Amino acid sequence: MAMIAYKCPQYRVTVVDINPTRIAQWNSDDLPVYEPGLEEIVKASRGKNLFFSTEIEKGIKECDIIFVSVNTPTKTFGSGVGMSADLQYWDKTAKQIRQFAESDKIIVEKSTLPVKTALAMERILTATNNGVHFEVLSNPEFLAEGTGIKDLEDPDRILIGSRETPSGLKARDSLVEVYANWVPRDRIITSNIWSSELSKLVANAFLAQRISSINSISALCEKTDADITEVARAVGMDRRLGNKFLNASVGFGGSCFKKDILNLVYLCRHYGLEEVADYWQGVVNINEYQKERVITNMLSTMFNTLAGKRICLFGFAFKANTGDTRESPAVTISKRLIEEKAELVITDPKALDNTKMDLDSIEGNISYIEDPHEASAGCDAIAVMTEWGVYADLDFEMIYRSMAKPAFIFDGRNILDHKRLFDIGFNVFPIGKPPLTHFK
């Protein structure tokens, strides 16, 4: 919404939320989300044509287009528990819109939703005949965290799904006009509403599948002395495959991939497509396997016991350039390390507040130190969880001197200079590459 306000000074954009603390943060100097470039565009438009408010009723009454971006987490109860999307917030919002709307509205699904949600939305909105016409569009968001502003400014595509009725097509054209203020027309694509809803789930499933594919091969590389970076390079140079999203890692995280794939799996099972469901479930299974592999590798390398050993986690965010820790592989890995009775020191440039909340209920010896040099002092091992650029430029000579010996580095993102670390004295265990150790 900040980007629309920034690019389209002729529109008035109001963001409403039920959470007054969040809205106050959006109205303050300290925004509740860390995203490079966001602060600048919010500050450029706020108070001019971008407003943050808790006045939901007023917002609904005044606006012509309503983007619904409520959360749709995986269900934690009842039918479809752990798999399907929890649509209770979505349902409530639809009812609120119906209650307060006094003029025709275009309702845009921005949240990622199961296919056919628009139908449910339409049914709720038209359940009381109050003379107001609602047109529901699907306009999924494809931005990635950390690069969100760039992705919004220069998107690969904007997708708008609509009903193929005259009023559906008219509403679709209105939304095309909004994006056409800054996105080239050939990158604004339209489709039927169900294709649009499904495309969002499929795009995330394909991206996650690539990571699970490369991570599964990283396990094979470790058994065969092949090097995953060399394999990824050779494979990615095939233009049909492309070289993006082929970085082996401790596993994918984030609030979307797992949730969306489970949602897809649930949908397939609902329609009796068991083989298709199993195929996509495999992507999630490999991701869980990869996280567990990190632990078993650490255990076997560090002489089959981690009890009482101090392990420093470099990074906790699910990826670099964000403070977001939702579904971060570091969450699972930390819990497993604590089960093994290791002591944890966690460092991250942006995510320590969220990390503390994530691990709040865990009983164990965990400390949080922002400076990685200080955090690693006295530790037996460093494990890189997040690919923050700063970790490549640390004073590893000093770090090595301050650590217990033998000193281990597990590079779960393959971002460090392994040869150099080995020469300093570390025993180095990358992902999907032969380890460099000083053991005979």
Ligand code: UGA
């Ligand atoms: C993802 C998609 O990339 C976006 O297109 C989508 O809009 C978004 O989900 C969403 O549905 O909201 P995001 O989760 O922000 O974006 O981040 P990604 O860059 O996709 O990374 C996801 C995870 O995969 C991270 O943990 C990252 O470290 C990991 N990853 C990524 C790898 O392990 N290897 C790679 O080569 C790339």
